[in-house]
Amino acid sequence: MARIDPDRAQIVIRLVYDGPAKAGKTTSLRRLAGSLGVDMFSAPEEDGRTLYFDWLDYVGGLYEGMPIRCQVLSAPGQQVLESRRRLLLESADAVVFVADSRPERAGENGRAYAALHEIAESHEVPIGIVIQANKRDLPDAVSLDELRDALGGGFSVAMTEAVADRGEGVRETFVLGVRLALDRVRALRSDGTLVALAPEFENGAQLLASMMTAESGHAIEWSAGASPARTGEGAGAALANDASSHPRPSDASIPPGLVWPPVQGRAVVHEAARDAIDLRGDESGSWNGVSTSGRWTMHSSSGAAFHDVEHGREALIAWARWHTAASSRLSSGRAIVLAPSGEGEWRLWQIVHASQTLRDHCRDVVHLAGPAAGEKLFDIFELYSQAFEALVSSGLVDDIALDTVAISEHGTPVYAGHCQWGAGAPPARSDGDGDASAKHRSIIERDLLAALRADLAATPEGLSDLLAGIEAAAERRGQLHVAQSLRQGLLNN
Amino acid sequence: MALEKEIVAAFERIQSEVPGFIAASLVDLDSGMTLAVKSARPDFDLAAASAFNSEIVKQKHKTIRALGLSSILEDILLTLSDQLHLIKMVGNSSFIYLAADRATTNLAIMRTSVLRHGSGLV
Numbered sequence: 258m259a260r261i262d263p264d265r266a267q268i269v270i271r272l273v274y275d276g277p278a279k280a281g282k283t284t285s286l287r288r289l290a291g292s293l294g295v296d297m298f299s300a301p302e303e304d305g306r307t308l309y310f311d312w313l314d315y316v317g318g319l320y321e322g323m324p325i326r327c328q329v330l331s332a333p334g335q336q337v338l339e340s341r342r343r344l345l346l347e348s349a350d351a352v353v354f355v356a357d358s359r360p361e362r363a364g365e366n367g368r369a370y371a372a373l374h375e376i377a378e379s380h381e382v383p384i385g386i387v388i389q390a391n392k393r394d395l396p397d398a399v400s401l402d403e404l405r406d407a408l409g410g411g412f413s414v415a416m417t418e419a420v421a422d423r424g425e426g427v428r429e430t431f432v433l434g435v436r437l438a439l440d441r442v443r444a445l446r447s448d449g450t451l452v453a454l455a456p457e458f459e460n461g462a463q464l465l466a467s468m469m470t471a472e473s474g475h476a477i478e479w480s481a482g483a484s485p486a487r488t489g490e491g492a493g494a495a496l497a498n499d500a501s502s503h504p505r506p507s508d509a510s511i512p513p514g515l516v517w518p519p520v521q522g523r524a525v526v527h528e529a530a531r532d533a534i535d536l537r538g539d540e541s542g543s544w545n546g547v548s549t550s551g552r553w554t555m556h557s558s559s560g561a562a563f564h565d566v567e568h569g570r571e572a573l574i575a576w577a578r579w580h581t582a583a584s585s586r587l588s589s590g591r592a593i594v595l596a597p598s599g600e601g602e603w604r605l606w607q608i609v610h611a612s613q614t615l616r617d618h619c620r621d622v623v624h625l626a627g628p629a630a631g632e633k634l635f636d637i638f639e640l641y642s643q644a645f646e647a648l649v650s651s652g653l654v655d656d657i658a659l660d661t662v663a664i665s666e667h668g669t670p671v672y673a674g675h676c677q678w679g680a681g682a683p684p685a686r687s688d689g690d691g692d693a694s695a696k697h698r699s700i701i702e703r704d705l706l707a708a709l710r711a712d713l714a715a716t717p718e719g720l721s722d723l724l725a726g727i728e729a730a731a732e733r734r735g736q737l738h739v740a741q742s743l744r745q746g747l748l749n750n
Numbered sequence: 751m752a753l754e755k756e757i758v759a760a761f762e763r764i765q766s767e768v769p770g771f772i773a774a775s776l777v778d779l780d781s782g783m784t785l786a787v788k789s790a791r792p793d794f795d796l797a798a799a800s801a802f803n804s805e806i807v808k809q810k811h812k813t814i815r816a817l818g819l820s821s822i823l824e825d826i827l828l829t830l831s832d833q834l835h836l837i838k839m840v841g842n843s844s845f846i847y848l849a850a851d852r853a854t855t856n857l858a859i860m861r862t863s864v865l866r867h868g869s870g871l872v
Contacts, residue, residue, distance in 0.1 A: 292754065318782035319801040325781060428754045432783045439781055511842075566815060601820035 259350045259442045261323070261453045268320045269456045270438040271328045272431070273345050275373050276355035277365035278306065278334035281391040281421040285355055286311045286331050288424040289431055293317070298461030307333045309468060310345055312461030320439055327435060328456070330464075334369065341468065346376045350438035351385040353430055355421070356408065358390055358398035363407035370408040382444040385437025385520040388416040389430045394423070402550075415527040433527075437520055444519040505536075506546070506555050506596050506606035514570065515595040517577040525592035529553040529608050544604075554609050558678035561605040562598065569595045569603035576605060580676070586653055588612045588663045588673040605678075612663035612673040615641055619659060619708040623719045630723050631730030638705060638739065644670035645697040659704050702739075706746040713747070720747060752871045754786045760867040761788035767863040770851030772833065775800045776871060779807055779843050794849065803837055803847050827857070838864045841872035 259270045274282040283299070290297040290313045300309035311331040318325040332342040346352060354373060356366045370388075377384040390404055399407070401416060408414075415433060419426030445451040458464040506526070516522040532548035534555065539545070542559030563569035573595045580587065590610025598604045615637050622634050637659075644662045647670060648654050654672055661674035713720055724744055731740030752760075757776050765771040765788060773789040773796045782804035789796050810823055828835040834855055836848045846868045850860055 317784065317797045317801060318778070319805055320781070322805065324801065325783070425753050425755070428785060432778045432781065432785055435781045435783050436778065565818075 258348060259438065259445060259451060260456065261451065262326065262455055263453045264455060265326075266323055267316065267326045268323045268442060269326045269328065270350045270435070270442060271330065271348055272351050272353060272434045272438060273349040274311075274329070274331040274353045274355055275342070275346060275369065276334055276389075276391075277357060277362060277369045280334060280355045280357040280362070280366075281389075281419075282331040282334060282355045283307055283311050284421040285353070285389065285391070285419070285427050285430075286313060286329060288421055288427045289313065289329065292424060292428045300461065300465045306335060307331060308338065309333065309341060309465055310461070312464065314460065318435065320442065325435065325439070326456075327438075328458070329431070330461075339372075343372075343376065344468065344471075346373060346384075349384050350441045351387065351434045352377065353434045354386055354388045354408075354414075355391050355419075356388055356404055358392045358404060359395060360397060360399050360403075363399070363403075366404070367407050367409055374409075382441055382448060382450070383520055385434070385441055385524065386414045387430060387433050387437060387524070388414055389419045389421075389426065390416055391419050391421050393418045393426075394420045414521075415524040416531075437523065440520045440523055443514070505598075506534075506557070506594050506604075506608060511594055511596065515566075515573065517573060517580070517593045522592035522594070525590060525608055525610070526594055529555070529592075552611050554611060554675065555606050556609075556675040557604045557606045560678050563595075563603045563605075564601075566595070566603050569605060572605055583653060583676075585665075586647055586651075586671055587676070588665070588671045607675045609673070609675060612671075614660045614673055615644075615662045615664075615670075616659035616708060618664075619705070620712055622709065623712045623716055623723060625726070627722055627726045628729045629726065630719075631726030631728070634705070634709075634723075634727060634743070635730045635734055635736065635739075638701065640664060640670045641701050641705070642697065644672075645701070648672050649697070659708055702742050702746065706743065709743075709747060723747070757786035757871055758788055760871060761786065763867045764788075764848065764863045765790065768848070768850055768855060768860055770854035772849040772851060773799075774846060774848045776840065776868075777801075777804055777845055777847055779804055779845060785844065799835075799849070800847050803835075803845075807837060807839070807845055825861070834860065836860050836864060838868060840868055844872060846871070 259268065261267070262269050274285055276282050286297055293315050295313050295315050298312040300311070310333065313329045315327045315329065316324050317327070330345055332345040352373060354370055356370070373386065377386055388408065390401060392398060401418070405416065417426055417430045417433060419430060421427055442451060458467065511523065511526060516526060529548060532550045532553065534546040534548050536544055536546040542562070544557045546555040547553070561572070563572065573593060576593055580591065580593065588609065590612070592608045594606045594608060595603055596606060618633065618637050622630050622637070625633055641659065641662060644657055648657055654677060657672065661672060662670050663673035665671045713723070724747065727740050727743055731737050761774040764774055772791050773787070773794050775787045775796050776785040777783070777800040778785055782801035784797055784800045787796050806826065807823070810826060814821055814823060823839055825839065826837040828837070830852065832852050834850050834852050834857060838846045838848070840846055846864055848860060848864055
């Protein structure tokens with residue numbers, strides 16, 4: 258974990274290169290060492306496979322006047338060495354995940370990334386992650402989108418392209434990793450958990466000795482006073498609206514303090530900035546944008562413009578608090594950015610990853626056969642009902658639609674749209690009451706019917722199958738009145 | 751972002767055009783880390799110079815904000831008794847740092863060369 262070395266007046270950060278075996282971690286470090294002009298320490302290897310780690314130490318750059326000392330390590334990729342890998346990852350401030358671009362490595366990439374993601378998120382201040390898509394020169398390299406999918410929805414993580422064998426993209430990735438680590442340093446500092454202590458290890462040999470001691474059964478103190486959290490078993494360019502007169506939500510170069518959340522927010526902005534953005538203003542003075550890939554949407558309301566950065570920053574902090582309090586009811590992959598509008602003003606932007614919404618699930622319904630279609634439709638019905646209670650009745654948002662409700666990883670409905678600017682403190686989650694349910698039922702049925710009618714227009718032959726599925730599911734769930742409404746609505750189309 | 755080797759190639763072109771070339775680097779403003787370097791003098795600590803120059807740029811940005819200006823910082827010229835140092839912003843998040851021998855170089859050539867070869871690096 259990051260610390261201030263009081264003797265040398267340096268900020269010490271640790272970057273760990275992670276990824277599946279033979280993805281190019283050691284090669285990346287070797288190339289980085291060559292590029293930075295430093296030596297690399299390699300703990301014993303076996304047949305060219307890393308058993309412990311590689312290490313390089315580099316002092317460069319400045320953080321608030323203090324030189325930055327980067328301890329850069331690679332973790333072993335073999336699954337049998339998982340405990341060593343975990344120990345190293347727990348101590349990281351940022352991780353460069355070296356992903357293998359070959360299609361046959363998709364599964365290994367996904368498994369390794371899932372474990373890393375769990376560790377990174379388990380910390381109070383999450384560890385920043387940048388994905389280095391490696392081996393991009395191979396003819397069968399998968400696309401970046403496919404690679405991202407293989408990593409299981411790592412949409413809010415920055416991704417760079419590299420050919421580590423040739424050193425291409427390695428240094429750029431490293432510097433982005435340092436930025437993420439410094440974001441974490443700032444967050445630790447504001448939390449009061451950035452400690453002033455000498456580094457726990459001065460070089461790779463010390464770390465190796467310590468790991469060997471630990472594995473021989475003797476406990477080790479990894480970082481007195483600042484132990485790694487939950488050590489576990491082992492211990493584009495600017496978002497590019499081409500019209501120069503338009504405000505822009507900035508890119509990953511946004512200065513620290515102007516993006517929330519501190520670490521993932523920059524990664525979200527970095528990813529969103531990979532696409533061109535179609536930005537449009539409306540009569541009210543608000544701006545809305547959609548990335549060309551459809552992955553990201555952004556919004557800045559008319560009230561979110563400020564004459565100076567300080568007022569903008571105050572609003573950003575208030576807005577960040579609101580989001581933090583409401584986070585369990587909001588979709589993931591969000592960032593709030595304060596960016597210059599190009600007219601001497603500043604604007605707050607919400608950037609939101611396009612989640613799979615209930616509207617998307619509705620589209621699946623007409624392609625399913627019989628009972629499965631009915632079951633899925635009733636699942637959507639129930640989630641939409643819960644969404645009205647959790648999001649609208651509770652006062653979190655004024656209104657929802659099928660395309661602004663997504664399903665969280667816990668299976669609960671979350672708001673996937675842009676939040677209303679100027680909202681006060683988010684109200685506590687409400688379980689709602691029966692009256693509210695009754696009030697919203699007609700809206701729910703109306704929205705569902707509208708969606709189903711639109712989808713059935715393309716495949717009208719699916720209607721009878723869908724009706725049968727609805728009847729079967731309704732009977733099983735004891736919701737015949739809902740089935741009757743839906744049936745009537747579909748037949749009266 | 752251009753690749754490191756592309757940036758170095760751009761610096762080599764600058765070196766060939768700028769008499770008295772000492773060193774050049776592309777520097778990440780946030781961290782002060784160098785993204786690419788080219789030096790003609792092994793004794794010139796380019797990493798340290800780049801890092802401290804990032805602080806200069808940050809301070810200048812603060813100055814602009816404190817003055818309530820909506821101006822955009824384009825470049826900074828530092829005149830030493832025997833060297834000229836040119837800092838040229840490249841995008842919002844990085845800058846080119848170029849040092850040359852004052853007795854033999856020419857400021858106009860420095861500026862022109864950096865503009866010609868450096869503006870496409872991000």
